[in-house]
Amino acid sequence: MSATDTLPTVRGKLTAKAPLAPLVWFKSGGPADWLFEPQDADDLADFLRDLDPAVPVMALGLGSNLIVRDGGFPGVVVRLGKAFAKVEAIDATTLRCGGGASGILVSSTARDAGIAGMEFLRSIPGTVGGFVRMNGGAYGGEVKDILIDCDVVLRSGERKTLPLADLGYTYRHSELPEGAVVIGATFRGQSGEPAAIQAEMDRISASREASQPLRSKTGGSTFKNPDGHKAWKLVDEAGCRGFAVGGAQVSEKHTNFLINTGDATSADIEALGEEVRRRVKDKSGVELQWEIQRVGVAK
Numbered sequence: 001m002s003a004t005d006t007l008p009t010v011r012g013k014l015t016a017k018a019p020l021a022p023l024v025w026f027k028s029g030g031p032a033d034w035l036f037e038p039q040d041a042d043d044l045a046d047f048l049r050d051l052d053p054a055v056p057v058m059a060l061g062l063g064s065n066l067i068v069r070d071g072g073f074p075g076v077v078v079r080l081g082k083a084f085a086k087v088e089a090i091d092a093t094t095l096r097c098g099g100g101a102s103g104i105l106v107s108s109t110a111r112d113a114g115i116a117g118m119e120f121l122r123s124i125p126g127t128v129g130g131f132v133r134m135n136g137g138a139y140g141g142e143v144k145d146i147l148i149d150c151d152v153v154l155r156s157g158e159r160k161t162l163p164l165a166d167l168g169y170t171y172r173h174s175e176l177p178e179g180a181v182v183i184g185a186t187f188r189g190q191s192g193e194p195a196a197i198q199a200e201m202d203r204i205s206a207s208r209e210a211s212q213p214l215r216s217k218t219g220g221s222t223f224k225n226p227d228g229h230k231a232w233k234l235v236d237e238a239g240c241r242g243f244a245v246g247g248a249q250v251s252e253k254h255t256n257f258l259i260n261t262g263d264a265t266s267a268d269i270e271a272l273g274e275e276v277r278r279r280v281k282d283k284s285g286v287e288l289q290w291e292i293q294r295v296g297v298a299k
Contacts, residue, residue, distance in 0.1 A: 007076075008050035012039040020073065024063030025125070027217045029266045030072025030296060040083050041153065041183050048181075049157025051076065057155055057179040058295060061127030062102065064220045065134070070266045071297035078181050080129060089113040093190055094148070099129035099183040103136075106187070107201060116192025117146055119200040123208050125220055129182035134293075135169045139204050144169040148186040155179030172224050172291055213251045217260035222273055223288040231288060232256035235276055238283040245272040270294060 007014060018035030021027050038044035048057065056075030060066070080100030087097045087109040095115065097106050103121035106128065110118040120141030124131050132150050135143050149163045154177060168175030176182070208214065223231040235241070235255040243250045247264030250272065251257040258269055258276075277288045 029068030032077040061130035064125040069296035070299035117189030151184040
């Protein structure tokens with residue numbers, strides 16, 4: 001698709017050849033053919049309905065668990081803005097959240113409403129849309145424990161509300177259709193004391209700060225934990241702590257994190273991950289699976 005192709009009329013913002021590196025945590029990768037920031041759900045639904053079905057569509061949240069390859073994304077990247085970032089309590093234990101709301105906003109709103117069970121979202125560096133899609137989790141909780149249903153706009157432009165049972169959740173995976181954009185979700189926790197909820201959020205924040213390279217250009221957890229194993233331990237035992245390819249390095253602080261030390265290309269980061277997978281397989285016989293999504297085309 002070229003920047004001269006005709007696209008459906010929108011009320012939001014459409015940007016051709018939009019740089020994606022500034023929008024992702026790794027700060028690497030090529031541009032999107034188009035970046036679409038819809039004004040509201042109707043704008044998004046109308047656009048997808050009228051868009052050539054052959055054009056790939058990808059939703060982008062905070063860009064944490066993502067490698068955009070150096071050739072960029074050949075299609076439309078959808079980024080949900082403020083119109084999709086609202087969070088409100090709808091009863092004593094339930095929150096209604098926009099797909100663009102951050103985990104920090106959701107957990108803070110839950111605390112203020114006296115809703116426990118969502119503290120773990122404080123530690124997920126992304127938006128509702130992203131962690132609903134991949135059953136995000138940390139510190140003993142995951143999205144499938146709290147999700148009631150989610151609202152999506154399908155690639156066809158059709159809007160649907162999907163209950164938990166329809167999402168086919170497994171570890172860091174859902175059966176959400178390709179090109180579907182999560183625009184909202186309903187989460188349910190249980191009654192709790194705001195002070196106790198805050199204490200748990202503080203504990204999670206401190207643990208995360210102590211163990212993860214949060215000040216670095218990173219992508220979050222790189223590999224899924226295999227059954228019966230911790231990914232970081234397998235990487236460490238394979239001698240990969242601090243190992244580098246180009247400007248990409250396995251974090252010294254947490255070996256399941258890759259970091260961009262300054263000028264890494266996405267090719268460096270992906271090659272590093274593949275070499276780590278090879279070394280772990282040679283050492284332990286375990287085949288690590290990527291948790292970080294890799295999209296786009298190589299340069």
